[in-house]
Amino acid sequence: MGEEAPVFHVESVALESKDCLQNSIDIGDKTYVISISDDPKSSISIKILDKLTLTWVVPTVLGSHPTPTNSHVAILVNNEKILIIEKGVALNDFIWFLEVDTPFVKQQCKIKGAEVVAWSKGVISEGHTPVVISGPSGVGKGTLIAKLMKEYPSKFGFSVSHTTRFPREKEIDGVHYHFTERSKMEQEISEGKFLEFAHVHGNLYGTSIEAVESVSDQGKRCILDIDVQGARSVRASSLEAIFIFVCPPSFEELEKRLRARGTETEEQIQKRLKNARAELDQSNSPGLFDHLLINDDLEACYENLKKLLCLDDSHEDSNDSLIKDGKAIACYSILSKTNSEILLQSETNEVEKGTASLLSLNLSFLSGGAPGRTRGLKISSFN
Numbered sequence: 534m535g536e537e538a539p540v541f542h543v544e545s546v547a548l549e550s551k552d553c554l555q556n557s558i559d560i561g562d563k564t565y566v567i568s569i570s571d572d573p574k575s576s577i578s579i580k581i582l583d584k585l586t587l588t589w590v591v592p593t594v595l596g597s598h599p600t601p602t603n604s605h606v607a608i609l610v611n612n613e614k615i616l617i618i619e620k621g622v623a624l625n626d627f628i629w630f631l632e633v634d635t636p637f638v639k640q641q642c643k644i645k646g647a648e649v650v651a652w653s654k655g656v657i658s659e660g661h662t663p664v665v666i667s668g669p670s671g672v673g674k675g676t677l678i679a680k681l682m683k684e685y686p687s688k689f690g691f692s693v694s695h696t697t698r699f700p701r702e703k704e705i706d707g708v709h710y711h712f713t714e715r716s717k718m719e720q721e722i723s724e725g726k727f728l729e730f731a732h733v734h735g736n737l738y739g740t741s742i743e744a745v746e747s748v749s750d751q752g753k754r755c756i757l758d759i760d761v762q763g764a765r766s767v768r769a770s771s772l773e774a775i776f777i778f779v780c781p782p783s784f785e786e787l788e789k790r791l792r793a794r795g796t797e798t799e800e801q802i803q804k805r806l807k808n809a810r811a812e813l814d815q816s817n818s819p820g821l822f823d824h825l826l827i828n829d830d831l832e833a834c835y836e837n838l839k840k841l842l843c844l845d846d847s848h849e850d851s852n853d854s855l856i857k858d859g860k861a862i863a864c865y866s867i868l869s870k871t872n873s874e875i876l877l878q879s880e881t882n883e884v885e886k887g888t889a890s891l892l893s894l895n896l897s898f899l900s901g902g903a904p905g906r907t908r909g910l911k912i913s914s915f916n
């Protein structure tokens with residue numbers, strides 16, 4: 534009796550060059566050649582061979598790229614994207630997707646009139662639904678968020694927005710905001726790097742995709758402090774979130790708080806109060822906010838916020854245990870592939886703490902993708 538054929542499905546050809554390992558993948562009439570090397574000068578290159586005309590194209594490459602390393606394997610997920618498994622990098626950084634024909638890439642090809650490919654990092658942790666907090670200037674959003682972050686530093690992460698306004702005293706660049714030049718921010722908006730942006734009180738504010746994704750990467754729940762226009766844009770985006778509007782007990786109290794904060798000129802206060810009326814009017818827009826919170830007594834409001842966020846619910850993501858020690862080094866090769874599952878085998882004999890000898894990667898629930906992360910990767914480990 535003959536041996537049963539193994540379920541191997543090799544689609545990638547690996548070519549050793551002096552400083553790096555290249556993988557080539559065929560999709561239709563094109564061959565994608567991916568070289569990742571740890572030489573900083575030539576760290577990542579993508580070339581496309583058109584097999585009909587035998588011409589090479591160097592595409593425009595979008596997105597943050599994988600960590601340079603001289604060993605990786607590549608395998609086709611479907612005709613839209615290639616999965617890259619990097620070797621010798623941290624466990625929370627070893628899965629990447631090179632999108633070659635997804636809707637985002639097609640749209641970018643049209644905009645740029647050139648061949649485009651885009652990187653997207655694969656994320657094992659699902660994170661938790663982000664929370665959008667809106668409300669008029671001075672109502673106490675920042676105060677409530679600061680309390681939450683202080684009490685639950687490992688549960689929540691703040692989405693650090695970009696803004697063209699000047700920093701206030703004690704505000705730190707990269708912590709409270711990314712303070713930026715208008716032209717630079719506009720350029721980055723045109724490059725598709727922002728989830729949302731809005732002109733607020735005479736300045737440009739925006740949430741970069743990276744700001745939200747980097748919080749989720751840490752397995753934390755992302756908090757966005759954005760105005761009502763921004764909340765509307767996020768509602769219309771693919772980001773699933775909970776939307777909370779914070780109201781003042783009265784307009785007079787709002788004005789009192791804004792003045793007492795002492796961070797705005799009289800002219801700016803007037804502008805913010807005028808905008809506050811419009812924002813309060815919009816708080817009841819159908820389908821926009823899930824919850825309204827009145828910030829009268831701060832402690833009472835904070836307790837209500839905690840209730841809304843189910844902070845006594847101690848549910849853990851089933852993938853969490855695998856990424857707890859995300860710094861462990863991954864060194865996996867592809868053992869087998871079906872349409873929805875890839876089996877990875879550790880190349881090291883001694884299984885490092887935090888890694889497993891076999892990993893099963895389920896691709897059935899993928900979501901997101903370039904220009905952000907690819908989420909929904911389900912991983913099971915076997916030792």
Ligand SMILES: Nc1ncnc2c1ncn2[C@@H]1O[C@H](COP(=O)(O)OP(=O)(O)OP(=O)(O)O)[C@@H](O)[C@H]1O
Nearest residue numbers: 669670671672673674675676790794828829830831
């Ligand atoms: N419940 C409350 N009672 C009294 N004062 C409050 C209350 N909540 C917040 N404050 C005070 O009101 C001022 C404005 O609060 P905060 O800066 O948090 O508002 P904000 O909504 O984040 O404003 P902005 O949108 O302009 O950033 C602060 O001085 C803060 O200490």
Ligand SMILES: Nc1nc2c(ncn2[C@@H]2O[C@H](COP(=O)(O)O)[C@@H](O)[C@H]2O)c(=O)[nH]1
Nearest residue numbers: 670694730731733738739740758759760763
């Ligand atoms: N649409 C967005 N609005 C934002 C963002 N970051 C902050 N904001 C809102 O701007 C006002 C003013 O903030 P301030 O710090 O200058 O007082 C406030 O309502 C914030 O919620 C953003 O990224 N996008």
